[in-house]
Amino acid sequence: MTGRGGAAPKLAPYAFVAPAVVLFLLVFALPIAYTVYLSLFRTEVKGLGLGKGSRSEVFVGLDNYARALTDPELGAGALRVLGYGAILVPTMLGLALVFALLLDEERVRARGFSRIAIFLPYAVPGVIASLLWGFLYLPGTSPFNQALRELSLPGVDLLSPTGIYFALANIAVWGGVGYNMVVLYTALRSIPRDLYEAARIDGCTPWQVAMRIKIPLLAPALVLTSLFSVIATLQVFAEPTTLAPLTNSLSLTWTPLMKVYQDAFGRGDLYSAAATSVLIAVVMFVISFGLLRVTRSRAFGGER
Amino acid sequence: MRLDIAKKALALGLGLALLAGCGGGAEQSADGPVELSFWAWAPDIDKVVDKWNAAHPETKVVFSKQAQGDDLVTKLLTSAKGGNPPDLAQVEFQALPTLVSNDVLADISEGAASAKDKFAPGIWDQVTLGGSGVYAVPQDSGPMMFYYRADLFEQYGLKVPTTWDEYAQTARDLRAKAPDKFLGTFSSNDPGWFAGLAQQAGASWWGVDGDTWKVSVDDAATKKVAQYWSGLVAEGAVDKSPMYTPEWNKALNDGTQIGWLSAVWAPGVLKGNAESTQGKWAMAPMPQWDAAKPRTGNWGGSTTAVTAGSKKQKAATEFALWLNTDPAAVEALVKECGIYPAATSAQEALSQPPAFFPNQPDFYTLAAKIAATSSGFTWGPNVNVTYTAYKNAMAEAISAGGDLVPTLAKMQGATVDDMKANGFTVGG
Numbered sequence: 001m002t003g004r005g006g007a008a009p010k011l012a013p014y015a016f017v018a019p020a021v022v023l024f025l026l027v028f029a030l031p032i033a034y035t036v037y038l039s040l041f042r043t044e045v046k047g048l049g050l051g052k053g054s055r056s057e058v059f060v061g062l063d064n065y066a067r068a069l070t071d072p073e074l075g076a077g078a079l080r081v082l083g084y085g086a087i088l089v090p091t092m093l094g095l096a097l098v099f100a101l102l103l104d105e106e107r108v109r110a111r112g113f114s115r116i117a118i119f120l121p122y123a124v125p126g127v128i129a130s131l132l133w134g135f136l137y138l139p140g141t142s143p144f145n146q147a148l149r150e151l152s153l154p155g156v157d158l159l160s161p162t163g164i165y166f167a168l169a170n171i172a173v174w175g176g177v178g179y180n181m182v183v184l185y186t187a188l189r190s191i192p193r194d195l196y197e198a199a200r201i202d203g204c205t206p207w208q209v210a211m212r213i214k215i216p217l218l219a220p221a222l223v224l225t226s227l228f229s230v231i232a233t234l235q236v237f238a239e240p241t242t243l244a245p246l247t248n249s250l251s252l253t254w255t256p257l258m259k260v261y262q263d264a265f266g267r268g269d270l271y272s273a274a275a276t277s278v279l280i281a282v283v284m285f286v287i288s289f290g291l292l293r294v295t296r297s298r299a300f301g302g303e304r
Numbered sequence: 305m306r307l308d309i310a311k312k313a314l315a316l317g318l319g320l321a322l323l324a325g326c327g328g329g330a331e332q333s334a335d336g337p338v339e340l341s342f343w344a345w346a347p348d349i350d351k352v353v354d355k356w357n358a359a360h361p362e363t364k365v366v367f368s369k370q371a372q373g374d375d376l377v378t379k380l381l382t383s384a385k386g387g388n389p390p391d392l393a394q395v396e397f398q399a400l401p402t403l404v405s406n407d408v409l410a411d412i413s414e415g416a417a418s419a420k421d422k423f424a425p426g427i428w429d430q431v432t433l434g435g436s437g438v439y440a441v442p443q444d445s446g447p448m449m450f451y452y453r454a455d456l457f458e459q460y461g462l463k464v465p466t467t468w469d470e471y472a473q474t475a476r477d478l479r480a481k482a483p484d485k486f487l488g489t490f491s492s493n494d495p496g497w498f499a500g501l502a503q504q505a506g507a508s509w510w511g512v513d514g515d516t517w518k519v520s521v522d523d524a525a526t527k528k529v530a531q532y533w534s535g536l537v538a539e540g541a542v543d544k545s546p547m548y549t550p551e552w553n554k555a556l557n558d559g560t561q562i563g564w565l566s567a568v569w570a571p572g573v574l575k576g577n578a579e580s581t582q583g584k585w586a587m588a589p590m591p592q593w594d595a596a597k598p599r600t601g602n603w604g605g606s607t608t609a610v611t612a613g614s615k616k617q618k619a620a621t622e623f624a625l626w627l628n629t630d631p632a633a634v635e636a637l638v639k640e641c642g643i644y645p646a647a648t649s650a651q652e653a654l655s656q657p658p659a660f661f662p663n664q665p666d667f668y669t670l671a672a673k674i675a676a677t678s679s680g681f682t683w684g685p686n687v688n689v690t691y692t693a694y695k696n697a698m699a700e701a702i703s704a705g706g707d708l709v710p711t712l713a714k715m716q717g718a719t720v721d722d723m724k725a726n727g728f729t730v731g732g
Contacts, residue, residue: 044727050685134549161703245549251699267722
């Protein structure tokens with residue numbers, strides 16, 4: 001190394017870092033900055049708006065933010081997402097935890113097959129999953145309803161205004177359990193086996209081992225999966241957008257992200273869409289950060 | 305959040321390029337063959353373009369296949385902002401004002417105004433936006449008609465309704481005779497369909513008065529239509545699930561839906577969605593509000609427009625006129641693309657019924673008669689806002705029990721608010 005000149009050791013770190021920094025600036029920081037910039041403007045039309053040059057871009061400061069914050073539809077959308085998340089996150093993580101614990105049991109057979117079978121729906125893109133489930137939900141095409149009719153029971157309409165929350169949560173549970181299960185299962189496998197041995201010698205039943213050893217040691221993984229689930233919930237877009245044309249129960253602005261999409265491409269108003277997305281990003285950041293903070297003592301208990 | 309970073313970056317880059325390359329929209333001097341780019345989505349329209357290219361070696365049209373409808377509007381807006389639009393594009397009637405308002409389309413009245421007589425007045429009004437400019441040449445139209453299952457009508461002893469009162473009665477009679485069947489559905493998902501029904505009743509949602517827009521989505525005619533359907537939905541005489549869902553396709557196929565208020569292009573949809581019912585459907589004029597003065601509305605239909613950014617507007621206008629008024633071109637459009645031509649003479653020249661309607665040999669004769677009763681309609685610069693409001697508010701109203709009239713006030717409110725927020729001059 002000595003013969004290659006003195007400059008290299010100083011430059012090398014920068015050279016290594018450069019690609020990441022350039023990419024970060026180009027595809028992350030720059031678009032965010034541009035979004036923030038856009039959110040401070042809007043177009044202004046003069047008169048009929050049909051002549052040449054009748055549209056101009058004007059600076060409006062925080063006007064777009066004020067309008068987004070006072071828009072009742074955005075708040076209502078956020079509430080709907082909360083309701084949806086309240087059904088989705090506990091169900092999905094609960095099931096993932098149960099499956100992970102079951103698979104970790106020594107006596108389980110066909111472990112590989114079960115793992116794949118539970119994980120597989122995760123590989124189906126959200127739009128396609130929603131189309132598939134849409135078929136199963138529509139009262140006219142639903143095989144469940146056909147079966148119920150055969151038994152002369154009344155049919156269920158999962159696309160009713162209340163049912164739709166469960167219908168949407170079900171799609172996400174179906175797709176998400178496998179992924180979370182794999183994360184939890186991997187964490188379980190990394191727990192030293194001798195802990196279980198010691199517990200057994202102390203007379204623990206498998207149930208007690210699960211409750212008193214496995215779950216507490218899983219806490220970091222549980223926090224991580226919860227955080228990811230909450231973020232995914234807040235970003236829900238593909239499922240309701242795909243189901244919306246099938247039912248009267250979903251509006252095109254059902255979730256905040258759907259509203260952003262409608263503003264940008266339905267109304268052609270990139271400016272207010274930019275403002276709303278900045279707001280959503282800030283809220284997401286606060287929630288994620290808050291969640292991490294609250295659970296930090298549990299999640300990273302050993303590392304402080 | 306990350307919706308279209310690439311697009312924005314592109315727009316930014318292209319915007320700079322535009323600034324640099326701007327100035328002087330003069331016609332390109334014509335040495336060598338002129339090349340025109342053309343964006344459209346009609347199936348197999350490239351075969352019609354080939355005909356033009358074979359006959360006009362001095363002007364070559366380069367066709368590029370696009371996604372239908374709203375996607376193309378977004379793409380046109382973006383490309384125009386970037387200073388790189390195609391010379392010609394297929395544009396739906398209701399998107400014209402939006403594009404004109406964004407300065408995307410050229411006024412081609414100089415070359416195209418003379419084509420006025422070739423189209424029904426109701427169609428022509430839609431490309432002039434009620435003013436003196438001409439922003440596109442009409443290509444196809446979608447006069448609305450009533451489609452019904454002739455075999456099932458006979459089986460249940462129903463008569464084809466000629467007025468809306470009869471339609472309501474027929475719907476009830478059918479429910480009484482076959483409780484699992486419907487004469488039609490009120491769809492919250494198809495604002496274009498509702499707009500067609502409103503046009504038939506004489507609605508006028510937008511209008512231009514000097515330098516001021518007039519907006520009346522909740523006018524008396526539209527209220528009449530909403531009131532009428534509220535009754536049918538509330539009493540369960542018609543279905544209330546959206547059209548174009550797997551469930552609806554199945555209902556058309558198995559005879560659960562035995563009628564469809566649709567447009568002249570319906571045979572193509574029925575063939576795709578309910579192939580097993582070939583030859584069982586028949587077409588009749590729309591039920592009427594006033595049987596003495598038959599009218600219909602339009603659902604769908606498109607035009608060929610020349611862009612403001614094109615440097616070859618004159619040649620492009622010639623092509624747009626040829627494509628939609630030349631008898632050979634229009635015949636090819638009908639044959640290759642399966643459209644219903646907007647040009648009146650071409651409508652009358654259609655002799656064979658659609659393949660899906662072998663039982664109705666006079667299909668197109670009747671269609672031409674119906675098309676002649678189309679109501680005129682002026683579209684506004686933010687139809688998309690009105691349409692979104694329709695979808696959201698109608699869906700909510702139907703779920704809540706079926707009073708559809710308050711929905712119109714919401715549509716009106718959303719439309720006017722959006723226009724005012726953008727700075728349009730909107731009058732009372």
